Amino acid sequence: xKKILVTGAAGQIGSELTITLRDKYGAxxxxxxxxxxALTELQPGPFYSLDVRDVSTFNQIVEANHIDTIFHLxxxxxxxxxQKPQQAWDVNMNxxxxxxxxxxxHQCALFFPSSIAAFGMETPPMDTPQDTIQRPTTLYxxxxxxxxxxxxxxxxxxxxxxxxxxxxGLISSKTPPGGxxxxxxxxIFYAAIKSQHYDCFLRADTQLDMMYMPDAIDAxxxxxxxxxxxxxxxxxxxxxxxxxxxxQLAAEIQKHIPEFTIAYHVDxxxxxxxxxxPRHMNDSAAKVxxxxxxxxxxxxxxxxMLKNMRSTQ
Ligand code: NAD
Ligand code: SER
Numbered sequence: 001x002k003k004i005l006v007t008g009a010a011g012q013i014g015s016e017l018t019i020t021l022r023d024k025y026g027a028x029x030x031x032x033x034x035x036x037x038a039l040t041e042l043q044p045g046p047f048y049s050l051d052v053r054d055v056s057t058f059n060q061i062v063e064a065n066h067i068d069t070i071f072h073l074x075x076x077x078x079x080x081x082x083q084k085p086q087q088a089w090d091v092n093m094n095x096x097x098x099x100x101x102x103x104x105x106h107q108c109a110l111f112f113p114s115s116i117a118a119f120g121m122e123t124p125p126m127d128t129p130q131d132t133i134q135r136p137t138t139l140y141x142x143x144x145x146x147x148x149x150x151x152x153x154x155x156x157x158x159x160x161x162x163x164x165x166x167x168x169g170l171i172s173s174k175t176p177p178g179g180x181x182x183x184x185x186x187x188i189f190y191a192a193i194k195s196q197h198y199d200c201f202l203r204a205d206t207q208l209d210m211m212y213m214p215d216a217i218d219a220x221x222x223x224x225x226x227x228x229x230x231x232x233x234x235x236x237x238x239x240x241x242x243x244x245x246x247x248q249l250a251a252e253i254q255k256h257i258p259e260f261t262i263a264y265h266v267d268x269x270x271x272x273x274x275x276x277x278p279r280h281m282n283d284s285a286a287k288v289x290x291x292x293x294x295x296x297x298x299x300x301x302x303x304x305m306l307k308n309m310r311s312t313q
Contacts (some may be wrong), residue, residue, distance in 0.1 A: 001069045001109070001224060003029055005062060007052050007099070008036035008073030009042060013113070013216060015175040017071060018042055020217050033066055034074070039175070041203060052095035059102050069224065071111040072099045078117055078273050080179035081140035092143035100154045100162070110163040111224055113277040114148050114236050116277045117141035119264055128278040132237050137276045149235040162224050164235045166281070168209030168243075170216050171301060173308040181273040185210055185249060188262070189305050196259045201267040204247040207279045211241040212304065213294035214249060226290035233285055241294030243280040244303065252302045 004021055006015045009032035019029045022045050032042045033050040048061050052074045062070070074095050081088035096112065103110045120136040121129060134145050144166075151162035176190075177183040184200050191198035211219075218306025219239055228234070242251075250262040286292035296304065 001025060003031075003065055003067045004069045004071065004245055005031045005033060005067045006071045006073060007033050007050065007095070008075060008174075009047070010039050011073060012172055012177045013174045013213070014071075014073045014167045015039055015041060016172060016213055017073070017217050017220060018045070020221070021071075031061065031067065032062065041174075052098060053090060055101065057097040058098055060106070062102050062106050062108065067108055069108065069109045070099055070103060071220065071224075072096065072279060073113060075143075076140070077178050077180035077254055078115075078138055078140040079181055079183075079270055081143070082084060082138060082146070082269060082273065085139040088139050088145060092140070092148060096147050096150060097200070100150060100160060103160045103162070104154060104158045107160040109224060110151070111126070112151050112162060112235070113220070113222055114144045114164050114166045115141070116166060116168050116281065117273075118144040118148060118166055118236070119278050121276050123274070123278055125279045128238065128281040130233065130282065138273055141276070151235045155273040161228065162235055163231070165219055165223060165237050165239050165286070167216060168211050168240050168281070170211055170213055172213035173305055173307065173312070174213075181207060181270045181277075182210065184246060188246070188249060190252065192253050192257055192260050193309055194299060196257060197261045197263070197266050198250070199263050200246045201265065201270050202246055202274055203266055203271060204264055205235070205245050206271070206274050207243055207245040208277060209240040209243050209279070209281050211239070211294065212301040215241050215296055218295075219286075222292070223290055231289050236290070237286040237289070238281040238283045239286050239292055239294075240281045240283050241296055242298045244298055248298070249302070252298055253306070256302065256306050
């Protein structure tokens with residue numbers, strides 16, 4: 001990785017990934033791009049306004065800057081995708097096809113984040129295997145499975161070094177999430193600090209895989225720098241750090257804020273999405289093939305989130 005482009009750089013993952021990559025590889029070697037304007041944190045380094053569906057501008061950016069690695073994060077997330085299915089298909093699939101074509105032309109390595117959403121009701125929900133039945137029932141999940149398959153296709157057919165992870169719900173304190181079903185696990189911290197109460201849109205017992213952002217960033221960089229000879233799967237690796245439900249997260253927050261309370265006002269759309277996803281994935285392939293290991297469990301994540309959020313409020 002010498003010249004890196006991050007699409008969707010103003011989002012929850014992109015804003016933190018870009019800064020970490022700039023610290024590691026030099027600000028002048030990491031280009032950020034998004035349809036949204038640059039965040040203040042991204043302004044010291046190069047930034048492009050880019051809609052990933054515009055293949056010509058996308059290609060020019062890669063060519064002009066001799067990009068060799070692309071982290072392709074631009075997408076619409078699960079809840080927004082159910083609200084705007086056609087737009088989500090357009091952005092998630094045509095954006096990915098464009099970046100695959102461009103990666104082929106310019107021989108770029110490509111990172112594509114898939115998700116727990118790539119699984120469906122027929123998938124084993126506990127200890128979900130790396131290789132198993134998928135058949136998601138959400139538009140977002142369908143775009144992720146299709147994306148996983150397209151990345152494999154471009155690798156086998158055209159030699160594109162396309163790698164990827166199935167991220168669980170991601171929790172972070174810097175940039176708010178962009179419209180996913182796991183967003184409750186971030187919103188709860190803002191509410192706990194501001195009003196010591198949270199109205200949760202998922203049922204108390206909705207167990208899902210989750211991960212703290214520093215682990216998610218490390219995972220992306222470690223996968224992209226792993227020796228390709230060790231990678232049997234290369235793409236769509238299950239990874240997880242913890243698995244909990246809203247009641248368990250609230251109990252952990254109460255250890256730090258005893259007056260914190262939670263109530264449940266279930267949103268049927270988001271509950272149905274969450275109910276279609278696995279509860280806890282098996283991530284042994286990632287551990288064996290490229291040494292994946294999470295640093296943050298539930299207590300460590302809650303402690304660090306509250307510390308970071310209090311220091312910025
Ligand atoms: P986000 O919504 O916070 O950020 C996505 C960014 O993409 C936004 O800044 C948005 O402006 C940009 N974008 C949207 N449409 C675009 C377009 N047409 N052209 C250019 N930019 C566009 O999402 P995120 O949480 O940072 O997720 C990044 C990637 O990781 C996505 O592919 C998402 O599916 C995947 N992922 C995220 C999570 C999570 O919990 N955050 C979990 C699994 C997978
Ligand atoms: N966290 C994401 C979402 O809820 C899963 O990919 O959409």
